[in-house]
Amino acid sequence: xxxxxxxxxxxxxxxxxxxxxxxxxxxxxxxxxxxxxxxxxxxxxxxxxxxxxxxxxxxxxxxxxxxxxxxxxxxxxxxxxxxxxxxxxxxxxxxxxxxxxxxxxxxxxxxxxxxxxxxxxxxxxxxxxxxxxxxxxxxxxxxxxxxxxxxxxxxxxxxxxxxxxxxxxxxxxxxxxxxxxxxxxxxxxxxxxxxxxxxxxxxxxxxxxxxxxxxxxxxxxxxxxxxxxxxxxxxxxxxxxxxxxxxxxxxxxxxxxxxxxxxxxxxxxxxxxxxxxxxxxxxxxxxxxxxxxxxxxxxxxxxxxxxxxxxxx
Numbered sequence: 001x002x003x004x005x006x007x008x009x010x011x012x013x014x015x016x017x018x019x020x021x022x023x024x025x026x027x028x029x030x031x032x033x034x035x036x037x038x039x040x041x042x043x044x045x046x047x048x049x050x051x052x053x054x055x056x057x058x059x060x061x062x063x064x065x066x067x068x069x070x071x072x073x074x075x076x077x078x079x080x081x082x083x084x085x086x087x088x089x090x091x092x093x094x095x096x097x098x099x100x101x102x103x104x105x106x107x108x109x110x111x112x113x114x115x116x117x118x119x120x121x122x123x124x125x126x127x128x129x130x131x132x133x134x135x136x137x138x139x140x141x142x143x144x145x146x147x148x149x150x151x152x153x154x155x156x157x158x159x160x161x162x163x164x165x166x167x168x169x170x171x172x173x174x175x176x177x178x179x180x181x182x183x184x185x186x187x188x189x190x191x192x193x194x195x196x197x198x199x200x201x202x203x204x205x206x207x208x209x210x211x212x213x214x215x216x217x218x219x220x221x222x223x224x225x226x227x228x229x230x231x232x233x234x235x236x237x238x239x240x241x242x243x244x245x246x247x248x249x250x251x252x253x254x255x256x257x258x259x260x261x262x263x264x265x266x267x268x269x270x271x272x273x274x275x276x277x278x279x280x281x282x283x284x285x286x287x288x289x290x291x292x293x294x295x296x297x298x299x300x301x302x303x304x305x306x307x308x309x310x311x312x313x
Contacts (some may be wrong), residue, residue, distance in 0.1 A: 003035060007042055014046070016253070017260055018072045018302025044201075073302040076264045080309070084269075088113065088121035091265065092153070096140045101258065103145060104231050105265070106137065108242075110152035111235035115159055138182075144188045145228050151198035152232065153280045158201040168204055171196050172211035172279055179223050187226050197232050209237040240281040243270060247278070248286055251297050263298075263306070271309040279310065 006027045013020035013027075031039070040047045040056035047056040057309055079087055088109045095105035110118060125133045133153045133313035141149055178190050196208065212220045221233040243266050249255065250263035270278055282290040294306055 002086070003038070006031075006209075007039060010039065010184070011043060014066065014069070014261065016297050016299040016303075017069070017251070017263060018299040019066075019069050021301055044244050046085075047154035049248060059123055065257065068260075069299075072141065072260075072264065073300065073305060075261075076268060076302060076305055079264060079268045080271075080305075083124070084117065084287050085120035085124035086128065087269065088117070089124035089133070089267075092125065092133055093129060093136075096136055100143070100145070103141070103149065107152060107228060107231045107235055110149075110155060111232055112239050112242075115156045118153070119156060123170065135263040144186070148188060148194055148198070148228055148232065151194050155198050157199065160201070161203065163201070163204045163207050165207060169211045171200070172208045172215055175208065175212055175220060176215050183223075187229055188226065193229075197229070197236065202236055205233075205236045218309060240277045241285070243274075243278045244282040244285050246292075247282060247290065248293075251293050253297065267309050271312050 009020075009023050010027050013023040028036075037056070041049075046059055046062045047057050048059050058180055082090070090107055092109055095102040109121060113121065122133050125131065125136075129136070134150060137153050138146065138150050174192055175196065178185070178187060178193050187220075197205070200208070209220050212223075216223060220237070221230050224230040224233060231242070234245075246262050250259055252259075252268070266278075267275065279290045282288075282293075284292075291307055291310055294303060294310070298306060
């Protein structure tokens with residue numbers, strides 16, 4: 001392989017989700033000092049030229065990004081081998097540390113796990129951190145989101161098949177009226193809306209979702225401007241669409257490291273549950289298969305591990 005081809009291959013090895021370890025070993029391992037210098041000079045996004053002292057040094061910001069890419073495979077393996085209760089407890093703790101930009105993870109855990117799974121995560125949280133999820137959510141979150149998020153993580157929903165259609169229709173009207181009157185009373189202060197979303201079963205809420213569209217002519221999540229309420233409705237009523245959108249955002253090359261982490265989180269947590277349905281929905285939404293998109297964007301062992309998890313579905 002000519003040097004220019006090797007340079008292109010090595011640049012590609014560093015430029016995705018994860019790194020291409022095989023290319024690093026086969027190419028970097030045989031380059032002499034002049035070839036390595038040429039690499040530094042030809043990748044200005046990674047190296048800064050010190051013209052006064054005549055050498056090229058790594059860009060500190062890029063090194064920090066690269067560290068995250070090198071550990072992406074390790075983090076995926078560690079997360080996959082965790083007990084699901086511990087995994088969810090640690091995801092919640094990390095989201096609370098990161099702040100409002102990560103609170104969607106709290107919604108995801110609270111609304112896409114079964115009642116027993118969420119209860120298990122709460123037990124694991126006790127064991128790991130000597131606090132309850134509920135008290136930490138209540139004490140760490142001080143904004144308008146607190147009331148909804150505390151209610152969601154405290155839930156223990158009915159999971160049977162019975163749904164009272166008249167009640168679902170009545171609650172769809174409650175939601176419709178709340179959204180129409182949001183200028184009078186913000187949705188995040190409406191106790192009835194929070195009660196419906198935090199206590200009703202998934203089957204019941206899907207019936208509410210259906211009736212809402214009949215009443216309003218639009219899907220409930222489309223009419224909600226508040227991000228947390230929108231995420232809550234999607235996680236409860238259309239989880240495969242929600243996860244497809246999270247994955248698609250995470251697979252963009254230009255996103256920040258926290259958004260990229262969603263790729264690992266979603267595939268690891270859904271591989272044994274509904275990854276097949278997510279793959280179908282992803283293709284319906286974006287016209288490309290999820291494995292194909294991962295093949296194009298991800299690199300090395302990280303890519304292979306994700307594709308293996310998806311294949312389980």
